[in-house]
Amino acid sequence: MANASFDDALPDALKFHAPSPLVDIGANLTHQSFHRDLDAVLDRACAANVTTLILTGTDLAHAEQAAALAERHSGLYATAGVHPHDASGWTPALARQMAALHDHPKVVAVGECGLDFNRNFSTPAEQVRAFEAQLALAAQSGLPLFLHERDAGPRMRDILNNWRDDIRQAVVHCFTADKDTLYGYLDLDVHIGLTGWLCDERRGHHLRPLVGDIPLNRLMVETDCPYLLPRNLPVKLKGRRHEPALLPWIVREIAHWRGISEAELAAATTRTAVDFFRLPAAHSQQATGDVHE
Ligand SMILES: [Zn+2]
Numbered sequence: 426m427a428n429a430s431f432d433d434a435l436p437d438a439l440k441f442h443a444p445s446p447l448v449d450i451g452a453n454l455t456h457q458s459f460h461r462d463l464d465a466v467l468d469r470a471c472a473a474n475v476t477t478l479i480l481t482g483t484d485l486a487h488a489e490q491a492a493a494l495a496e497r498h499s500g501l502y503a504t505a506g507v508h509p510h511d512a513s514g515w516t517p518a519l520a521r522q523m524a525a526l527h528d529h530p531k532v533v534a535v536g537e538c539g540l541d542f543n544r545n546f547s548t549p550a551e552q553v554r555a556f557e558a559q560l561a562l563a564a565q566s567g568l569p570l571f572l573h574e575r576d577a578g579p580r581m582r583d584i585l586n587n588w589r590d591d592i593r594q595a596v597v598h599c600f601t602a603d604k605d606t607l608y609g610y611l612d613l614d615v616h617i618g619l620t621g622w623l624c625d626e627r628r629g630h631h632l633r634p635l636v637g638d639i640p641l642n643r644l645m646v647e648t649d650c651p652y653l654l655p656r657n658l659p660v661k662l663k664g665r666r667h668e669p670a671l672l673p674w675i676v677r678e679i680a681h682w683r684g685i686s687e688a689e690l691a692a693a694t695t696r697t698a699v700d701f702f703r704l705p706a707a708h709s710q711q712a713t714g715d716v717h718e
Contacts, residue, residue: 511546
């Protein structure tokens with residue numbers, strides 16, 4: 426506890442405890458902001474009853490780090506893919522390295538991959554090429570897809586439609602789009618990941634009436650930490666870094682806008698995530714502690 430005076434303790438008002446174990450399907454724990462206190466972050470997740478974390482692998486280096494972390498801790502799993510921002514760097518050699526990672530026992534999804542026409546850090550053509558290559562890897566491995574989409578709903582839907590029979594399952598993580606886009610995904614039997622975006626009074630309003638339209642067996646929850654700290658937390662958090670221990674707040678918010686209990690939503694999203702990522706059911710009951718074997 427040498428660092429207890431550091432900013433790694435949550436204020437009491439932010440020490441939540443989910444009514445049943447939660448799965449955070451999108452945690453960027455290989456982000457440098459977690460390097461200094463990762464063990465404390467995992468302990469706090471456990472104390473909040475967020476017992477399973479899917480670490481997002483957004484490029485080769487981060488996917489390898491995420492898989493290595495997942496090896497060392499029970500309750501941690503990883504995805505492996507190339508984010509659309511980095512699509513310009515896609516090569517056949519990278520495809521082979523990704524395919525090898527998809528064989529790793531703790532890598533449970535292909536991604537984060539997809540389309541981001543909001544910022545276009547890679548050109549749309551480069552993004553489509555890398556995305557289709559990763560759809561092929563998902564078809565080959567049988568793993569589900571962890572998808573990112575911003576301002577590219579119609580194109581994403583067309584591509585998914587073409588591939589739908591070849592891929593097992595897909596989740597559009599951090600869904601923030603409109604009703605038509607949501608219904609398009611649901612028609613393709615795609616899952617939806619919700620973050621604390623709907624806690625944002627400036628830009629999350631449109632999502633609130635939509636959360637009731639997502640069937641519970643298609644809905645999962647995520648922090649997308651360290652990004653997207655909920656804007657309506659009961660107290661301000663120094664440093665503005667989001668972390669998995671705060672997921673129960675997002676669950677509470679979604680349950681509120683859906684008009685069901687926090688407990689019902691918590692249990693349903695965990696059941697959905699366990700099925701979707703084919704997690705050992707026991708892990709949803711376990712702590713994110715070290716593996717001692
Ligand atoms: Zn994303």
